Amino acid sequence: MTVNICARKADKRNTVRGCCLILLCVFSVMVIAVEPKSPEQMVVSCVPCHGTNGISVHDTWPNLAGQDKHYLATQLKAFRDGTRKSAMMYPMAFDLTDKDIDDIAVYYNQLSCN
Numbered sequence: 001m002t003v004n005i006c007a008r009k010a011d012k013r014n015t016v017r018g019c020c021l022i023l024l025c026v027f028s029v030m031v032i033a034v035e036p037k038s039p040e041q042m043v044v045s046c047v048p049c050h051g052t053n054g055i056s057v058h059d060t061w062p063n064l065a066g067q068d069k070h071y072l073a074t075q076l077k078a079f080r081d082g083t084r085k086s087a088m089m090y091p092m093a094f095d096l097t098d099k100d101i102d103d104i105a106v107y108y109n110q111l112s113c114n
């Protein structure tokens with residue numbers, strides 16, 4: 001019985017190439033995932049309810065513009081941690097880090113409420 005060594009070597013090379021490609025993909029995704037987002041990027045999902053300038057588009061949704069940053073951060077952490085219950089706000093806050101929240105709070109605090 002003859003063993004095709006060349007074919008085996010080629011197989012091995014393909015496996016190594018395949019693994020490198022997978023590692024490269026995983027690494028790229030990790031780089032994208034850890035890249036910090038700017039407050040402007042993070043608040044894109046808030047705009048439909050809280051308005052482009054932090055002034056709500058509906059009277060049942062609160063204005064955020066000019067609000068105290070400690071208050072905003074405390075409320076967002078409470079939504080995230082479930083201590084302030086809101087079916088609308090929990091999905092918006094559950095994956096925010098403390099830093100994301102602090103950045104968002106500063107962002108809305110700096111917007112004019114007039």
Ligand code: HEC
Pocket residue numbers: 042043045046047048049050060061062063064072073075076085086088089092093104
């Ligand atoms: C689907 C509409 C909706 C979206 C989208 C939304 N919110 Fe809200 N938000 C609400 C509602 C409604 C409340 C009031 C919740 C309650 O007390 O039940 C609220 C409350 C808040 C409060 C507390 C305000 C206060 O005066 O106590 C903050 C802060 C806040 N939202 C920030 C955000 C941020 C930041 C985003 C985006 C990441 C966001 N919201 C996205 C509807 C929304």
